[in-house]
Amino acid sequence: MGEEVILEMKDIVKDFPGVRALDHVNFRVKKGTVLALCGENGAGKSTLVKVLSGVWPYPTYEGKIILDGEEEQFSNTREAEDAGIGIIHQELNLIPELTVAENIYLDRQPTNKFGTIAWEKMYADAKEVLQRLNMEIDPQTPLKTLTVGKQQMVEIAKALSHQTRIMVFDEPTSALTNTEVKELFRVIRELRASGVSIIYISHKMDEIKEIADEVTVLRDGASIGDVAAIADITLDQIISRMVGRKLEDMFPDRIEEMSRKKTLEVKNITVDDPKVSGKYLVKDVSFSAYTGEILGIAGLMGAGRTELVNAIFGVYGKKSIGELILNGEKITINSPKEAISRGIALVTEDRKELGLLLEQDLAFNISLPLLDDISKKGIVDQIEEHKIAEKYVEELNVKTPSLEVYINKLSGGNQQKVVIGKWLATKPKVLILDEPTRGIDVGAKVEVYRLMNKLVAQGVTVIMISSELPEILGMSDRILVMNEGLLAAELSKEEATGELIMEYATRHIKKGAEIN
Amino acid sequence: MKKLLKENSTILALIGLMIILSFLSPVFFTPRNLTNLARQVTVIGIMSVGMTMVILLGGIDLSVGSIVGLAAVTVTLLMQAGLSITLAIILTILLVGVGIGLWNGFWIAKYDIPPFIITLGMMTIARGLALTLTQGVSIPVTAPAFSFIGGGYINKVTSLIILGIALIVGIYSILKAVKRKKANNIEVSKINTFSKFIFLFLGIFLAFFVFIGYRGIPIPVIILVVFVALGVFILRKTKLGRRLYAIGGNENVAWLSGINIFKTKMFVFSFITTLAAIGGIILASRLNGASPNLGKMFELDTIASVVIGGTSLSGGFGTVTGSIIGAFIIGVINNGMSLMGINTFYQLIVKGLIIIFAVWVDIMNKKQRS
C-alpha cells in the first residue's frame, strides 16, 4: 500500500437547477489503494465521480482536480480517459449489439494504413486485455449474449485498454451474482497490486469492509470527516456519518402477529424459454402466499425468479401456463392490467428499462398504474395525482426538488424509491417486490423494510425476491429457493440459514429436461 | 428567462419570421394575405394534430398524403352519385378515414410491424385507389353548397363574438389553473403565467386584425381550431394522452403499468387517418373538385410541422401546440417566399434545411435532458 497521494479533489462545488449536488467536497486517494466512497442516495457520489471523469466538464463545476501533482481541467470524458481515469458507471454503458472487442475499442479502433479498422489487431488486443483480467471471453462474441457480470468485466477491460491510473466503480455489484462479485474483487485486488488506485462506491457495507483500504463519506453533497483508514473506523461509525444519526435495527421487528390466511396460490407455473424451444425458464412451480407473512424468494441470478413473478403478473400473456387462485377463486391473468385490477402489484427489478419513464416527471410516473382510479370520464384529476405523488414522496423520503422533476435527474436510489411508491400507490393486496432494495442506501433500506412490515400488518401479502442473503434471512417468514427454473426448497424462518439456502440454490438437481 | 425563451422558441421563431416578412413584402401583413395563409395551413394543421400523437408513440404515418387525395376523390364521387352532402362526408370519413386507420393500426398493433412499412404500403395503395376510382382525371364537385366547408366564412359579427368568447375563456382558464394550483400549494411561476397572457392577447389581437379586417373567420380555420383544442385536451388532460406519452417513452414500462397498448395504438393510427380524410374533404371543397393527385407530399409537410414543433422523433416527448406552430412556420415560409417571387424549387430546398435544423435542435435538447 503506497503513501503517495495520486489524486486530490479540492473544494468541489456542483450545482444543478434547484439543487447543490456537491458542496465543497474534499478528498484524496493514495496510489495503489482502494478508497470507498459512501453516502445516502442523492448524497452526490455519482455526481462527484462524473466531475472527475469529465462527464460534467470544466467549468460546469468549481474546485480543483489535482492528478499526480498537476491540476487537470477535463473538458470531456476523452480527456479524462487519456489522463488515466477509468470509470464504470452506475448504469452499464455498452452497446449490446456489438461484439466484445468492438465495445472495448468503441471510440478508438486500431486502424491499418488504409484507415480501415484492423480487425485482427483489435481482436488480439482485446483478447490480451481480457486475459489481464483472467477472463476467457471470445472477443468476437456479441456482448448481449454475456451475463451482466461478464458485461461488466468488458467495461473494466474497456477502461483498462487505456493506461488507467485511477479506476472508479459506481455501484458495480448491484446486478452481480455472488461468484461474479468474488471475481470482481479478485480483479480489483490485482489492479491495486499493480499500482492502480480505486474509488469504490457501494451501499453494501460488507463489501466495503472487505475490499476498501480507506473510506470517505458524503452527506448532502458535503464531505463528512476526513478520509479514514478502514481499520480505524467501524461500520456503525460509517453509517452514522452517512445518515447523521445512529441507525437502530437493520431488520426491524414486526410489532403484532397477524393471522395467516391463504391469499394467493399458484400451481404449476411454467414459462418456456422463448429463445430455445424445448427449454424453460420456469418449470412447474407451485406455492402459496399468506397474509401476515413475507414470503422470500431466494436463488441465484438467472434461476427464474423474475420470470416466475412476471408470469403471475401476466407479463407473458397466454404464453406462460399455470393456475392462479386468489382468495379461493380461480382466476386467469393475461396482462399486467388484469393483475393490477385484481390488486396485484409488481415492483420490477430493472428500474431504467422496466420501472420508470425517465423523461417524464415524478408525478406522471407514480400515477401511471393508477390512471383508471384517478380519472373521471377519461379525464385525469391532476390535483389528485399531485396529492398521491406528494404522499409517497413523503412516505418514502424521496429526495427531490419538486414533483415536476424529470426522473432521470434523480439519483439512482431515489429513482428506486419512486418505483416502489408507484406500486404502493395502487394499494395492492398482493405486493411482489423484485430486488426492492437494489441501489438504495442503508437508511432507506431500513425504511423499505419497515414499510414492508407495515404493509404486512395492514393485511397485504408480501412476496420479495432478493439476491441478498441477509435481506432474505432478516425479512422473510418463509423462503422459497429456486434453482434453474425449479422450486428447489421451501424453508421456514427457523430452519433457514445462509448455507442451506446457498446449497439449494447452487446444487444441480436432477430434473426431467436437460440442463447445460 | 433563458428557460422561458427556450420553452417558447418555436413561437418566437414564428413571430420573428412574420416580422421579417412584413418588412420584406408589403403584402404579407395584410388581412387578406394572412386569411389566405390561415386557410392554406388548415389541412396540414389538422393532420399535424394526429401526427403529433403518432410520433409521440414513436411511430410515423406516411399514408396521410394519399388519404387526403383518396378522401377528396371519394367525397366528390359520392356526391356525383347523388348522395347528400352530409351522407357523402360521413361515408368518406368512415370508409377512408376510420377504415384505413383501423387497417393500418391492426397490423402495427397486433403484429408489431413497423409503422413505416405499413403506412408506406398504404401510401401507394390509397394513391392507387384514388387513381383507379377517377381513372386518373379530375372530377368537379356537383353540389354547390359543398364549397362552404373549405371556402366559407363566418360573418363578421359572429366572428367578433367568437373571438370575444375565446378571449374570455382564455383568461378564465389561465386564472383558474393558477387558482387551482395555489389552492393545492403547487408552485406557480409568475413569469410563465405572464407569458401565457401575452401570447393569448397577441393571438386574439392578430386574429381580430386579420379576420375582422377581411371577411370573417374562414370555416376551415374553425375546424382546425376545434381539432387543435381536442388534441391539446387529449394530450394534456386525458388518460389516453398519458398512455400515449407512456408508450412512446418506453413501451415495456407502459405495458407493465397496466396500459393497453393495442387499444391505444389502434386509436392513434385511426385518428390520424380520420383527420387526413377530413383534410381531404376540406381540400376538395376549397378547390371545388378533386384530382387523384391531391395531397402529394402532404405527409412530409405534416411530419415536418411536428418535428419543427419540437416533438421528438423517437417518441415520448412533444406537444400539439408546438406542431401547429410548426405548421404555421411552414405556411408562412411558403407564403412569404411566394410573395417575394422566389421559385418553388428554392422553397423546397429551404424547407428541407429547416427540417434538418429542427431535428438537430431536437437531438441537442435530448442530450441536455439526459
Ligand SMILES: Nc1ncnc2c1ncn2[C@@H]1O[C@H](COP(=O)(O)OP(=O)(O)OP(=O)(O)O)[C@@H](O)[C@H]1O
Ligand atoms: N443531471 C442532473 N440534473 C439535475 N439534478 C441532478 C442531476 N444528476 C444528479 N442530480 C441531483 O444531484 C444530487 C446528487 O445525485 P447523485 O446521483 O450524485 O447521488 P448519489 O450519491 O450517486 O446517489 P445514489 O446512491 O442514489 O446513486 C441529487 O439530488 C440528484 O437529484
Ligand SMILES: [Mg+2]
Ligand atoms: Mg449514484
